[in-house]
Amino acid sequence: MLEVSAIRAGYGGTEVLRGIDLKVDAGEIVAVLGANGVGKTTLNMVLSGLVKRDSGAVVFDGERIDGLPAPEIVARGxxxxxxxxxxxxxxxxxxxxxxxxxxxxxxxxxxxxxxxxxxxxxxxxxxxxxxxxxxxxxxxxxxxxxGMMGEPKLLILDEPSLGLSPLLVEEMFALIAELNTSGLPIMLVEQNVVQSLQLASRAYILENGQVALSGPAETLRDDPELKRAYLGL
Known part of the structure; x- marks a missing residue:
């Protein structure tokens, strides 16, 4: 559904995204994880047409959408x-x-x-x-x-657990899983590494505007580098 290739983007001459590559296939949940300031929200803004990319390509549902205005991207789903x-x-x-x-x-x-x-x-x-x-x-x-009112072909959720109590976080992740059961592909952009990796099929870990780690969520859960950097283990 979505393929991002070598995206570079930033603000006022400051580069935030430094060659991001990722994809979301039909029917899957893909987590994009990382701490504050690594470029997660900038990536979402580029995909949504709210920030112009400096280079690279975004293909959605088989067609290039980089350069399209935000309303047209929404209209495509x-x-x-x-x-x-x-x-x-x-x-x-x-x-x-x-x-x-x-x-x-x-x-x-x-x-x-x-x-x-x-x-x-x-x-x-x-x-x-x-x-x-x-x-x-x-x-x-x-x-x-x-977001669901627009019948999305792909739903990007940016920090849906932010500011919620632990009980509501559990409820929110259960809800995301339920939405996906209908076949809706979801790109889950989160700081909550542990629960996101339990929910997603694949994940990308961002650091300093680049993909530092990627692969099946089950594999990344056991990655020693991930545990050291994000879980303090």
């Missing part, structure tokens, strides 16, 4: 749920969700809304409530639900 949720706090839960089908799947708004409410019953209970009054976990559900 690559949907990014950003870090920090980025909901509209003064709009209702339902209005936030309906914003998710503005560029894609508008004709199926009612059907997709019912599907989101079936996945997130708490959002259905609060559909008239202002989004800014939701708990952190509920706001993250809302952000993911808004």
């Amino acid at each position: 690559l949907i990014h749920v950003p870090e920090g949720r980025r909901i509209f706090p003064n709009l209702s839960v339902r209005e936030n969700l309906e914003c998710g089908c503005y560029r894609r799947a508008g004709a199926a708004r009612k059907t997709n809304l019912e599907r989101v409410f079936a996945t997130f019953p708490r959002l259905k209970e609060r559909h008239r409530q202002s989004a800014g009054t939701l708990s952190g976990g509920e706001q993250q559900m809302l952000a993911i639900g808004r």
